[in-house]
Amino acid sequence: MSDSLLVLLEMIEEVLEEQKKANKGNVLEGIVASALGALFLNGASQIEKRIGAPISQQDLFSIIDSLQFQGDQKLFYEGNIPLPSTSDSSTLKVSIELKNIELQTLKNLTTNEELQKIYKNELGNTIKYVNNDRFRQYAHRITTQPVQEILVLTIGKAQAGTTADLKVVIDGEEKNELGGISLKGITTQLTQMVMSATGTGNEIPNFLNAIDDKLGLLFEKTPNQYQKFKQNITNLLTPLVGCNAILEPSREELYISADQELQKCKLQVQSMDELLNNLRQELQNLLIEVAGYFNSNPEEFADVASEFIKKNIGAEEYVQIGKELNVGRPASVDRAIKKMLKKQAENENSLEVDSGGKGVTRLLIGGIPLLAFRFRKDASKKKSGYNLMVRLLTQATPKLKDLIRIGQK
Numbered sequence: 153m154s155d156s157l158l159v160l161l162e163m164i165e166e167v168l169e170e171q172k173k174a175n176k177g178n179v180l181e182g183i184v185a186s187a188l189g190a191l192f193l194n195g196a197s198q199i200e201k202r203i204g205a206p207i208s209q210q211d212l213f214s215i216i217d218s219l220q221f222q223g224d225q226k227l228f229y230e231g232n233i234p235l236p237s238t239s240d241s242s243t244l245k246v247s248i249e250l251k252n253i254e255l256q257t258l259k260n261l262t263t264n265e266e267l268q269k270i271y272k273n274e275l276g277n278t279i280k281y282v283n284n285d286r287f288r289q290y291a292h293r294i295t296t297q298p299v300q301e302i303l304v305l306t307i308g309k310a311q312a313g314t315t316a317d318l319k320v321v322i323d324g325e326e327k328n329e330l331g332g333i334s335l336k337g338i339t340t341q342l343t344q345m346v347m348s349a350t351g352t353g354n355e356i357p358n359f360l361n362a363i364d365d366k367l368g369l370l371f372e373k374t375p376n377q378y379q380k381f382k383q384n385i386t387n388l389l390t391p392l393v394g395c396n397a398i399l400e401p402s403r404e405e406l407y408i409s410a411d412q413e414l415q416k417c418k419l420q421v422q423s424m425d426e427l428l429n430n431l432r433q434e435l436q437n438l439l440i441e442v443a444g445y446f447n448s449n450p451e452e453f454a455d456v457a458s459e460f461i462k463k464n465i466g467a468e469e470y471v472q473i474g475k476e477l478n479v480g481r482p483a484s485v486d487r488a489i490k491k492m493l494k495k496q497a498e499n500e501n502s503l504e505v506d507s508g509g510k511g512v513t514r515l516l517i518g519g520i521p522l523l524a525f526r527f528r529k530d531a532s533k534k535k536s537g538y539n540l541m542v543r544l545l546t547q548a549t550p551k552l553k554d555l556i557r558i559g560q561k
Contacts, residue, residue, distance in 0.1 A: 174257040180274050181306045181317050182227070182248045182258040186215040187282045188304045188320065189229060189246040195288075195295030196236050204291040206283040209275060213262040215246065224252045227259070233295050233302070242295060247305040299323060342464045342523075342546045343367075348532065349392050349410075349540040356386050356393060359542075367546065369460045370442060373452070377441040384434045388427060391417040392540065403531045406538045410529075424529050428511060431527040431542075436505055436513045439525070443503040443515065453503065457522075464546075514549070521549040 190211040195204040219227040229246040248255065261267050261275075268275070281287075294302060303321040343366045347359035360382050363371075371378040391414055400406040411423045421427045446453035504516045511528065514521040524547040531538040 174251070174254045176271070176274065178250050178254045179257050179271070180278070182250060182254065183212070183216075183261070183271070183274055183278050184282065185246055185248050185304050185306050185318055186219070186229075186258075187212050187278050188287070188318070189215045189244060191282050191287055191291045192244050192295055192302050192304070193231070193233060195291035196233065202289070202292060203285065204288040204295070206288065207279060209279060212275070212279065216258060216262050219246065219248065219259065221255070225249055225255065227255050235298065236296055240298065242299045243301045245301065245303045245305075247303065249306055294322060342548050344546065345544045346530075347389060347392075347542045351393075353393065356389055359389070359544075360386070363544065366464075369456055369463065371438060373445050373449075373456070374438070374441045377438050381434050381438040385431055388421065388430055388434070389542065391421075392427075392542070400537050403538055406531050406540055407529065410540050428527045428529060428542075431544075432507075432511055432513055432525075435525055435527070435544075436507065439505045439513060439515055443505050447503050450502075512547075523547070524549055 187207060190207040191204060193215075194207055194211065197205040215229060218231070219229050222228045227246075227248040227250075229244075231244050232241040233244050234241045248258070250258070257267065261271060300323050301321075303319075305319055305321065306317065345359060345362035345366060347355050349355060363382070371381070392410065400409055407424055414424070414427065415422050421430060446456070502518045504519070506514050506516060508514050508521070508524060510526070512524045512526045514525075515523045526545045526547065528543050528545065530541040530543050532541055533539075
């Protein structure tokens with residue numbers, strides 16, 4: 153093998169390794185935006201059925217292939233959709249703003265088989281998601297009436313604090329039937345809280361504030377146990393705050409250094425793995441108390457669960473859930489969700505807590521996992537090295553994903 157070919161292969165391998173590090177959630181935004189673009193192109197293809205044709209992976213890849221770079225952090229597509237029985241057409245635009253590595257990953261999806269394996273679930277779930285009746289009927293309605301411009305765009309960090317990931321804008325009007333679109337029905341992760349050992353001294357208070365904000369709805373009904381949980385995880389995490397922002401050239405060396413810091417404290421916890429197991433046990437103890445409270449108050453659980461879902465997936469998607477569950481009847485959204493949850497919580501002690509695989513703690517309803525929680529160690533790459541992080545992930549189980557995957561039949 154020639155030296156030049158060897159160098160080329162090494163460069164290709166480096167690019168692939170970098171693309172594996174792209175944020176999958178962000179790349180998913182680009183995948184769904186492209187899929188919605190493909191769906192609008194198919195919108196007028198089944199006029200007699202009053203519903204747009206479903207898209208295939210080939211349709212999705214066709215849009216991705218047509219995306220063009222506009223600068224380093226934006227991909228853009230523009231095409232025309234003929235208006236049936238006229239010489240007019242609508243302009244379709246797809247605008248995706250992400251980090252360059254995420255845009256490169258999106259573009260390479262159509263030709264790189266290794267990336268297609270990595271994103272197999274994201275691709276399959278996206279096609280299933282946009283092919284539901286809600287989107288197909290909307291695409292048909294919009295593309296069979298006089299519309300000047302259809303714009304699908306990723307929101308990204310442009311609007312901090314929003315629970316929507318994408319927007320569909322029709323002739324400059326955002327307040328259309330779809331509005332903002334959350335991807336919580338596609339992804340497993342609902343929310344996450346992160347503690348970074350940055351050496352500022354604010355790591356644990358910030359971590360606890362994030363838990364209050366994102367999980368407080370579930371825990372506040374058992375205030376004493378919740379306070380005990382926060383105090384106990386503070387005690388467990390405090391040695392890491394004293395690490396003075398550990399920075400190491402690799403993840404492996406970082407985790408070794410973290411273990412050494414814990415051993416210096418001469419506590420029962422001697423490693424990051426033991427620490428994570430203790431954190432999980434504290435969370436499990438709290439969830440058992442929470443389950444016990446709600447088993448005595450099932451209607452209250454329905455209230456809290458409804459608000460928790462709404463908070464995490466966004467008000468607009470929540471409204472669509474209500475329409476789907478009510479089948480067009482004027483019953484309230486809250487009542488529809490509550491009825492569904494209450495029905496599953498009618499039996500005594502129907503809320504339970506168990507341990508899943510890979511350090512997961514699950515909240516079950518009627519024996520079916522509804523929510524999953526997981527502590528895990530992680531590292532963020534800085535210019536000077538890797539920085540230690542502890543994450544608390546809240547994940548949707550298949551049951552919850554079925555509930556929030558809008559319009560699935």
